Amino acid sequence: MVSIGSRIGPVQAPWGVDRLRVRATDVATAALAIAYDASNFLVNAPGMIPDSWMPAGIYLFTGAWVLIWRHKAPLPVLAIIMVHVTLFVTLFFGGPLNPRGYEYGAYVPYATLLVALAAVAANVPIRRSIPVSLAAVLLLVLLQEDVPVMVNSSPWIIYSSVTGGVLAWSWGWITGRSRRRITALEEERQKALEAVETERAHIANELHDIVAHAVTVMMLHAAGGRRVIETDPIRAAQALDVIETVGTEATQELARLLGVLRPKDGSAADDGLGPFPGLGDVGQLISTVQSAGVNVSLVEQGEPRKLGISVGHAAYRVVQEALTNITKHAGPGTNATVTITWEQDSVGLVVSDDGAGQAPMTRSGKESGFGLLGLRERVAVAGGSVTWTSQDLGFVVDAKIPVTN
Secondary structure (H helix, E strand, O other): OOOOOOOOOOOOHHHHHHHHHHOOHHHHHHOOOOOOOOEEEEOOOOOOHOHHHHHHHHHHHHHHHHHHOOOOHHHHHHHHHHHHHHHHHHHHHHHOOOOOOOOOOOOOOHHHHHHHHHHHHOOOHHHHHHHHHHHHHHHEEEEEEEHHHHHHHHHHHHHHHHHHHHHHHHHHHHHHHHHHHHHHHHHHHHHHHHHHHHHHHHHHHHHHHHHHHHHHHHHHHHHHHHHHOOOOHHHHHHHHHHHHHHHHHHHHHHHHHHHHHHHOHHHEEEEEEOOOOOOHHHHHHHHHHHOOEEEEEEEEOOOOOOOHHHHHHHHHHHHHHHHHHHHHHOOOOEEEEEEEEEEEEEEEEEEEEEEOOOOOOOOOOOOOHHHHHHHHHHHHOOEEEEEEEEEEEEEEEEEEEOOOO
């Protein structure tokens, strides 16, 4: 690509610099059109204007390079080319630089004009490009009609000019439509890729929530059961029951989550696992955490009401992630409180603990990793916000999610 200026990271280039950037194909096409006109001129001009063919050639060659910006500014470029061609014919073939006027004919450099016309058809709406193109074709006819030795060829001049103009306009319109379609498809492809990345992040968050909670609870019960298996077989059996229950629930949630990856052609049978958990399932979640030795209190304020699936599920994940972190980082003996506040247009969730337990994992204050960051994204999708902070020896997670009345 031929470019003037440079791009540094995502910073946008100034408007003027960006307008000067052109593609290599634009330069190549302009060069071919100029070369065609210049070669025809050099073949015929010495016999037509023997005294001024060299300055005419320099003018023709240098003035047409504005054509490389025809796709950046199609209408201005066409106007410049029209003026350029008109001055070229007038000055060197019928003006003061050639006192003999059109005696030996004139050369009209139409290739650059037709290429500029095609660019207008490719980039300008039809209602504007057609009148402008007609004006360019009319200019071609008039420039040649003014040549006395060509008057008898008027039908051919009109036919060739109109045919060239129609072909150039048609080619430009077809290529412009194809380019726009390719651009639209590329934009759709980019949106699809972004949607896939978003869904991958969503699935990763779900997997983290499910696996982290289940594995943490099972590890604690397995450790506790091992310690009391000889002295208190009944408690060891209860710990194994909890491990089985949590493992089954996690398996069901994983199956439900991975079900979204199944083909939507009806080939997969209904798994019968029901919807994702919501705030109504918080009680069961608390019971599971309490069985791991964490004392959890549930406080509800305000009038409960039905939530949308996405809002209810996001609220459930807030409580689950917070309680999982408490179980993991504070451990048995910790006192935790889950406060659900029902407001007119939102539901507030506060999960806090006193950090009084004997933590199986050291609480370094840096535990707000993938889980809480993923939770922030999940809540943001539901239109809410979540914050977390240390409080004395404990930790507080505070979320607010809007609800639809």
